[in-house]
Amino acid sequence: MNSGSTSRLMSTPPWRNPTVNAYGRLYGSAEFSTDAIPILDPVKNIVTAFIAPAMKGTTFARASHALAKPVMPSAYWGDEVIWNAKTSNHNPMFDEDGRVWFAARVRDAKNPAFCQKGSDHPSAKLTALGAPRLAELLTEASTGDANLKRRLRLELAAEAGPDRLAAEIDKRIGALATARVRVSWRKRGELIRDLETHRRMIVDRLAPADARAAFARLIDARGEAPNWMKSARSGRPCAAGSRVAKTSSTMYRSTWLSI
Secondary structure (H helix, E strand, O other): OOOOOOOOEEOEOOOOOOOOOOOOOEEEEOOOOOOEEEEEEOOOOEEEEEEOOOOOOOOOOOHHHHOOOOOOOEOOOEOOOOOOOOOEEEEEEEOOOOOEEEEEEOOOOOOOHHHOOOOOOHHHHHHHHHHHHHHHHHHHHOOOOHHHHHHHHHHHHHHHOHHHHHHHHHHHHHHHHHOOOOOOHHHHHHHHHHHHHHHHHHHHHHHHHOHHHHHHHHHHHHHHHHHHHHHHHHOOOOOOOHHHHHHHHHHHHOOHHHO
């Protein structure tokens, strides 16, 4: 790996059998920064890397990152753009046989022909419905699904501009920070999905349009987590995020460098 890459994730064993790959190599994910997948041997204390292959003709995993001008000069690399990944790998995990799997994209971000209008693919056929009808169907489908409703609001806000999107994100993070209800284990997954949705909107939609605003909101979200955890430890009615504060803190802490 080059010195400018970042590693956000580490492979984990399947929860049904946590001893899979005991003392074995661990695999990281540098996502958009480089195609090199870091490999750590915890026994020999040796780090190597595997170069993830990309489809022929691929330029960048995310052009908005690779071609973006830095917000300000780096103390180490100045104005040099150091991210050049052609692949996007994420979420490494082991299966029952000790094999490591990645959720990955190995081509340009643009959809291939079989996903576009005129294709026989079921998803591509939805384009014939047109934007107004699809919006109507999504609105109907979101009834009773709070997370989907929030996602729709965020997407609409993003289309209206970065200021509108930033305001929507601020409203939700602020509501979580001041909430006085406990989150049961049944609702834990729902809250984590909510946080992940906002994180992705910050990184994927807000950052390309306003990197400073995205950076500020990731930092603000990180700052809320210790307060949630403190409330949880005190035994008082705690903020809605307290039971997943560690998860959300890690989620945002590991992401802010990626913008």
